[in-house]
Amino acid sequence: MNFPADLKYTKDHEWVRIEGDIATVGITDFAQSELGDIVYVDVNTVGDTVEKEAVFGTVEAVKTVSDLFMPVSGEILELNDGLESTPETVNKDPYGGGWMIKIRLSNPADIDGLLSADAYKALVGA
Amino acid sequence: MKTTALTHVHEGLGAKMVEFAGYKMPVLYSGINEEHETVRTKLGVFDVSHMGEFILKGPGALDLIQRVTSNDASKLFDGKVQYSCLPNENGGIVDDLLVYRLTADSYMLVVNASNIEKDWNWISARNTDGVEMHNISDKTSLLAVQGPLAAKALQPLTGIDLASMEYYTFAKGEFAGCPNILVSATGYTGAGGFEIYFENQYAEKIWKAVMEAGHPYGVKPAGLGCRDTLRLEMGFCLYGNDIDDTTSPLEAGLGWITKFSKEFTNSANLKMQKEAGLSRKLVGFEMIDRGIPRHDYPVLDANGAVVGKVTSGTQSPSLGKAIGMAYVPSAMAAENSEIFISVRDKSLKAKVVKLPFYKQ
Numbered sequence: 001m002n003f004p005a006d007l008k009y010t011k012d013h014e015w016v017r018i019e020g021d022i023a024t025v026g027i028t029d030f031a032q033s034e035l036g037d038i039v040y041v042d043v044n045t046v047g048d049t050v051e052k053e054a055v056f057g058t059v060e061a062v063k064t065v066s067d068l069f070m071p072v073s074g075e076i077l078e079l080n081d082g083l084e085s086t087p088e089t090v091n092k093d094p095y096g097g098g099w100m101i102k103i104r105l106s107n108p109a110d111i112d113g114l115l116s117a118d119a120y121k122a123l124v125g126a
Numbered sequence: 127m128k129t130t131a132l133t134h135v136h137e138g139l140g141a142k143m144v145e146f147a148g149y150k151m152p153v154l155y156s157g158i159n160e161e162h163e164t165v166r167t168k169l170g171v172f173d174v175s176h177m178g179e180f181i182l183k184g185p186g187a188l189d190l191i192q193r194v195t196s197n198d199a200s201k202l203f204d205g206k207v208q209y210s211c212l213p214n215e216n217g218g219i220v221d222d223l224l225v226y227r228l229t230a231d232s233y234m235l236v237v238n239a240s241n242i243e244k245d246w247n248w249i250s251a252r253n254t255d256g257v258e259m260h261n262i263s264d265k266t267s268l269l270a271v272q273g274p275l276a277a278k279a280l281q282p283l284t285g286i287d288l289a290s291m292e293y294y295t296f297a298k299g300e301f302a303g304c305p306n307i308l309v310s311a312t313g314y315t316g317a318g319g320f321e322i323y324f325e326n327q328y329a330e331k332i333w334k335a336v337m338e339a340g341h342p343y344g345v346k347p348a349g350l351g352c353r354d355t356l357r358l359e360m361g362f363c364l365y366g367n368d369i370d371d372t373t374s375p376l377e378a379g380l381g382w383i384t385k386f387s388k389e390f391t392n393s394a395n396l397k398m399q400k401e402a403g404l405s406r407k408l409v410g411f412e413m414i415d416r417g418i419p420r421h422d423y424p425v426l427d428a429n430g431a432v433v434g435k436v437t438s439g440t441q442s443p444s445l446g447k448a449i450g451m452a453y454v455p456s457a458m459a460a461e462n463s464e465i466f467i468s469v470r471d472k473s474l475k476a477k478v479v480k481l482p483f484y485k486q
Contacts, residue, residue, distance in 0.1 A: 039418065
């Protein structure tokens with residue numbers, strides 16, 4: 001299982017790529033593998049400012065539905081529109097084409113609370 | 127947690143294992159969508175040994191079955207299978223089951239794993255004429271080999287002429303070199319194929335033989351995950367979801383296995399219910415708005431009032447759309463009726479459709 005070292009992670013199995021004050025967020029390889037075939041990513045919070053750890057959407061697999069949690073506080077700028085027609089990209093390419101949202105950080109210090117790749121790996125026992 | 131005779135085989139194949147009805151069972155191997163597609167187009171092999179089997183024997187066996195089940199078992203002949211249910215005394219369903227006529231005086235009942243003990247006690251309590259009853263669930267394995275290529279793939283393993291077997295019939299014979307194996311042209315997928323019942327001692331040998339015989343046809347092991355999506359596309363009821371102790375067989379669309387030509391548990395009340403008209407019905411629906419219905423999500427009318435609930439729902443792998451079943455008031459049960467499903471506090475539009483969802 002792949003956990004790129006240049007990303008940050010959360011205990012809720014999301015990854016975060018920080019570029020300036022923009023954070024790109026998706027779910028980890030571990031999360032997509034646990035969920036199985038992903039059939040719908042439901043995010044209706046674009047334009048909203050959402051607090052860290054609040055729910056910003058849900059991801060639906062064939063058998064299960066899971067909430068998606070904000071890794072950092074901020075304004076949700078963009079949703080990955082490609083997932084509307086091909087949600088399975090989250091399974092195939094979780095760190096690339098399977099990204100879900102972009103956030104403008106409202107509190108850059110939130111980054112300090114995120115996990116490193118090694119810490120996340122330890123968390124999931126990978 | 128109980129295991130089947132093949133649990134270690136599933137684990138060796140890297141299956142994701144879950145607890146289901148007290149058994150450690152494979153929910154998926156490669157992925158639900160891929161296994162689903164394999165069963166619809168080729169063939170897949172399900173270990174469903176968690177299912178329960180009872181043998182009822184003796185001159186009173188048919189009479190007992192007639193009294194506890196809703197379908198008319200007197201129509202059975204040797205080698206014939208019938209879908210039926212055990213109504214309870216309060217208008218609901220104890221379980222749904224298959225009834226196999228082995229001979230005029232001996233029958234096999236196949237019941238849901240989660241209800242083995244409940245059904246056993248229910249039938250035993252009504253066995254007033256000393257019918258011999260055996261619970262052979264723990265020593266019986268069951269493989270469902272499902273898909274359009276099943277007959278062709280399995281034929282080299284047995285002298286039973288598989289292609290000529292009618293749906294809902296069975297035969298006994300040698301299979302994969304094992305004696306006295308019951309091969310049944312039944313299943314829970316709508317894809318065609320067979321269910322094979324045998325003693326646990328043959329499990330590994332038969333599993334291996336089926337996988338080898340299926341190899342040229344693209345066989346895959348299939349888990350309970352796609353078993354559920356396959357059955358839902360057919361509109362088949364799942365006990366505990368779509369039917370339970372509180373749902374009437376008539377409301378559930380099981381009028382076709384509820385025969386008032388005989389008397390059975392609660393038949394008088396069910397007959398009255400039929401004559402008075404049903405207040406609610408189990409219907410199939412597909413989503414119009416984007417969203418996926420799930421068990422227990424509320425069904426709303428156009429004014430936002432809760433009028434029913436979803437019993438099963440999924441994204442249909444074969445149809446590529448979100449489908450479900452729900453109890454709704456009879457007035458909203460007609461095809462194309464507009465209903466709304468409450469998905470995480472959003473009211474999403476859906477419409478009632480005819481079952482099955484998937485048509486060959």
